[in-house]
Amino acid sequence: MFQILLTNDDGYDAVGLKALIEALSPIARVTVVAPAKNKSACGHSLTLDRPLRMICVQDDFYKIDDATPTDCVYISVGNLFKDGYKPDLVISGINIGANMGEDITYSGTCSAAMEAVLHGIPAIAISQVCKNMCQGIENGWDFELAKQTISKLATKILEGSFPLDERKFLNVNIPPIKAKDCKGFKITKAGFREYGNDTDRHLNPRGEEFYWIGLHPLIWKSSDDKSCDFEAIKENYVSISPIMLDMTSHSDIKNLENWLNN
Template sequence: GSPTDCVYLSLNALYQEGFMPDLIVSGINIGSNMGEDISYSGTASAAMEGVLHGIPSIAISQVLQDKNYFGFDFELAKQSIYKIAKKILNHTYPLDAREFLNINIPQISPKDCKGFKITELGIRAYGNDAHVHRNPRGEEYYWLGLHPLAWNERENNETSDFEATKNGYVSITPITLDFTARNRLRTLEDWISGGFNE
């Protein structure tokens, strides 16, 4: 099943009533989950499921500049998640209900890491990378290629998760499950009150 299903099943079938984990860590995902990518990330969705059940949760992902290169270890990721999990378990969870931490690890060694940076979700730049092919039987199929890790700069120049990892920081982004565009509620009220003239 999906990562969300795994969390749901473990909480509702494997744990005895009254006993819940102190922390859920989803990942490590091989490949980043930054910007709008979290909206369809299994790693992020498992952390979402955790906080829906009131359990502090973290999604952690390893940025890969080259998906075909695995000549590195996960040492920075291991050290980072250890420090963050220990801080949560020994102190407090820094977020409110229905909020989780989304962590992205740059593809560098621990000695080259500049530290942790609190970030916002960047604006992911997507391209068209769907290719049509034919198998040996002549049947058509589509192959979804890998989009390059590209993003657009924000006008207000705030630090994004993309910029942080590019500059050698571990990115920590607080994520809320409330997707409501609150600054548009009044706009929609005005729009709908105008009726539906055809």
């Protein structure tokens, strides 16, 4: 039987993770190892300054105290899957909120997929784009399109092959619509996110200042051919982007050599 490892960055009790379990349990044995609390925007970070405790919640379901999604994959591969055995697929999500453009570098959801491919395991990061952050939780979002999408992709990988080379993963974003309104899948590139600065300064009762970092609106620079992830979501397509961990700007190597030698 196929084995899928699931994790996320919204925490082990997140509604998106529950939806992911529902979608994938019929096609594989599912093991869940997730952070004990929300770790959104933690990036590809490992916890090196303190020990981590893995707690069994129920059969094949674990939470790790104050762990990052990267920790969850790293610890799982080294301890739950032994003697050279690895899961057939790692899936991270279903994240509440988009992970498109440069947000991929912040994303704990995507970072779990990064960690998986570093261990030679095929991986998918999947995120549910929301019109606002309460849409999925307070309004009873059904995740139906996300569940249909991840079930189809996982089945295609498990029964066939992973379409990417090593150290590459699939980044999937689901538009904020009902499944019946989706136009299909679109293969996309990561877009050019435009950022602002949403920082709120406050004072506590002792007069000490602190800051809340807020949420930026999804604003991006349009691509000429409308081929980026943001454009696909805007047009009600599921966005599937191939992401590589090699961040070298290969096109600039020769220019840099010329610059240095002149």
